[in-house]
Amino acid sequence: MGYETWTEERAAHFERMAQAGTGYQEIAAELRIIVPAEARHFRHQVIGDAVLFNADCLSVLPTLGKVDAVVTDPPYGIGAARNAHSNLRMADKAWDDAPVSQAAIDLMVAKSGQQIVWGGNYFGLPPTRGFLVWDKTPMPPSYAFGEFAWTSINMNAAKWSGKVGDLVPVADRAHPTQKPVPLMEWCLGFLPDARTILDPFMGSGTTGVACAKLGRKFIGIEIDPGYFDIACRRIDDAYRQRDMFRDEPKPVKPTQPSLLGDAA
Numbered sequence: 001m002g003y004e005t006w007t008e009e010r011a012a013h014f015e016r017m018a019q020a021g022t023g024y025q026e027i028a029a030e031l032r033i034i035v036p037a038e039a040r041h042f043r044h045q046v047i048g049d050a051v052l053f054n055a056d057c058l059s060v061l062p063t064l065g066k067v068d069a070v071v072t073d074p075p076y077g078i079g080a081a082r083n084a085h086s087n088l089r090m091a092d093k094a095w096d097d098a099p100v101s102q103a104a105i106d107l108m109v110a111k112s113g114q115q116i117v118w119g120g121n122y123f124g125l126p127p128t129r130g131f132l133v134w135d136k137t138p139m140p141p142s143y144a145f146g147e148f149a150w151t152s153i154n155m156n157a158a159k160w161s162g163k164v165g166d167l168v169p170v171a172d173r174a175h176p177t178q179k180p181v182p183l184m185e186w187c188l189g190f191l192p193d194a195r196t197i198l199d200p201f202m203g204s205g206t207t208g209v210a211c212a213k214l215g216r217k218f219i220g221i222e223i224d225p226g227y228f229d230i231a232c233r234r235i236d237d238a239y240r241q242r243d244m245f246r247d248e249p250k251p252v253k254p255t256q257p258s259l260l261g262d263a264a
Contacts, residue, residue, distance in 0.1 A: 038063035045232050048239040050208050050218040054228040057200035057221040061107045067219060068194035070108050071187050073118035073179055074100045074201040099123065100201065108200050109152075116187050118179070120150020130155040132190075134183060136163060153190055160186050178203065184210035205231025212238035 035044060035051055043054040053060045076099050105123045109115055116132065117125065132149040160183055184207050188197065195217055199207040202220035204227055211218035212235055220235075222228040 036063050036065070043228075047232065047236050048212060049216070050212065050220065050235050050239075052202065052205075052208070052220045052222070052228065052232060052235070054222060054225055056223050058101075058104055058107065060221050061104075061111055061200060064111060064198075064219065067112050067196045067198045069114040069116070069191045069196075070112040070198045070200070071116045071184065071191070071207050072108070072199045072201050073203065073207075074105070074123075076119040076122045104200065108198065112198055114191060114194065115152045116149055116190065117151070118147060118149045121148050123150075125150050128152065129157065130190075131157050132187065133157065133159045135159055135161040137161075138163065149187070151190065155190065158190075179206045181206055181209050181213070185214060188214055188216065202231050203227055205234045208235040209238045212242060 035046070039053065039060060042060055045052045045054075099122050102124050105117075105125070109125075117123070120131075128150055130151045130153040132151060134147045134149070135145070136147070137145045162180055162183065188194070188210055191197070196219065197207065197211050197216050198219045198221075200221045202208065202222040205220060205222075208218045208220045208231060210216075218235075220231060222231055
């Protein structure tokens with residue numbers, strides 16, 4: 001069964017579960033049946049409307065149906081995971097020593113209707129007029145002042161401004177190339193009709209957090225077990241926060257009895 005299969009009967013079923021007070025974790029557990037049979041042998045976790053795989057995207061993608069859109073930030077091959085590249089003092093890793101294969105890029109494009117790919121200039125993607133720019137200024141001289149995202153969207157180019165240190169403080173950073181959640185929410189704004197979002201290079205799960213906050217379904221794939229566990233925690237927290245605000249009782253508006261005995 002693919003991820004796009006969602007009938008009115010299934011929607012009503014989960015609505016009844018929610019109305020009966022069933023917690024989102026229990027509902028998420030039942031949602032495991034939407035995971036295609038071919039993908040169930042991969043380590044995976046279902047959290048709310050998100051399905052997360054801990055595996056190589058080249059293995060997982062062929063088992064999935066087509067999704068509405070890809071929003072991703074794949075490794076560019078600039079050594080960002082090496083300690084010499086930054087002062088974050090994270091574990092020295094080799095995953096960004098080379099860009100991801102063109103085969104992975106081609107496969108994710110084939111599996112999606114639209115795409116937003118940060119660092120798309122490093123890959124074999126067709127020309128676009130709808131590119132996105134993240135303006136990071138002010139930044140130290142040793143850092144880039146901005147980043148570029150390739151999109152398949154026929155639109156004018158757009159810019160988003162935000163200093164990374166203010167949006168993702170070093171103390172809160174779980175991944176050396178972690179994007180700010182507001183940046184990924186901004187990206188999703190260019191895909192208003194995309195209900196299911198795929199990120200085959202999930203990292204610490206920022207795209208999934210943005211999807212949870214905006215009510216989009218999400219499929220994430222991450223090959224590194226450590227980053228996968230971090231993504232699970234972050235996306236779980238995003239759903240908990242969303243449910244907390246959703247479940248808060250709304251204040252009752254006071255009414256003034258009228259002289260006729262009816263509520264005013």
